Amino acid sequence: xxxxxLYRFTEQGAKSIGDTVTRAREAVAAAEKAGGKISTxxxxxxxxxxxxxxxxxxxxxxxxxxxxxxxAGNVRTETLRAFTSDEMESILKRVP
Numbered sequence: 164x165x166x167x168x169l170y171r172f173t174e175q176g177a178k179s180i181g182d183t184v185t186r187a188r189e190a191v192a193a194a195e196k197a198g199g200k201i202s203t204x205x206x207x208x209x210x211x212x213x214x215x216x217x218x219x220x221x222x223x224x225x226x227x228x229x230x231x232x233x234x235a236g237n238v239r240t241e242t243l244r245a246f247t248s249d250e251m252e253s254i255l256k257r258v259p
Contacts, residue, residue, distance in 0.1 A: 166245055198224050
């Protein structure tokens with residue numbers, strides 16, 4: 164299952180902005196240990212501070228990982244279930 168996660172720094176995360184790359188690398192490693200894979204992680208300008216694209220074996224694994232990140236207090240997340248073109252073609256076959 165593919166997910167896009169939009170991140171915003173909390174006040175705590177902004178105060179320790181110098182550690183953001185280190186924290187991101189740790190998060191990528193933690194995701195892999197938890198069974199996921201973050202394939203893209205970029206810092207952005209605008210409403211969100213980071214955007215990640217990740218693959219997870221199931222929703223529970225993704226949710227547990229995101230809750231662990233939230234518990235650390237550096238970011239708030241908004242996560243969107245994403246679909247590949249093959250998945251969309253399969254979905255569209257069910258649309259009358």
